[in-house]
Amino acid sequence: MSDLAHELARELLSEKCPCGRRKQSRKTFCSTCYHSLPTTIKYALYLRIGEGYEEAYASAAKHLDCVKKLTEPQQPTLFPREGNHP
Numbered sequence: 001m002s003d004l005a006h007e008l009a010r011e012l013l014s015e016k017c018p019c020g021r022r023k024q025s026r027k028t029f030c031s032t033c034y035h036s037l038p039t040t041i042k043y044a045l046y047l048r049i050g051e052g053y054e055e056a057y058a059s060a061a062k063h064l065d066c067v068k069k070l071t072e073p074q075q076p077t078l079f080p081r082e083g084n085h086p
């Protein structure tokens with residue numbers, strides 16, 4: 001199993017959607033995210049890992065902003081406060 005497949009399997013079993021909402025274990029996304037996907041991708045997400053699921057997930061990620069954010073490095077948004085200077 002590839003690292004990606006491993007990661008996807010772990011995510012599939014978790015109860016947290018990349019958007020932060022709760023989802024059911026063994027479902028890829030929460031119902032809100034899932035229903036925002038095109039029908040073809042919804043069906044493709046029923047494929048098994050190694051049999052097309054990775055591609056389905058990648059397609060879904062393009063439609064869901066929350067998934068993109070998960071894969072991008074997080075930028076620190078805090079600026080040093082002026083009071084910190086000696």
Ligand SMILES: [Zn+2]
Binds near residue numbers: 033
């Ligand atoms: Zn979601």
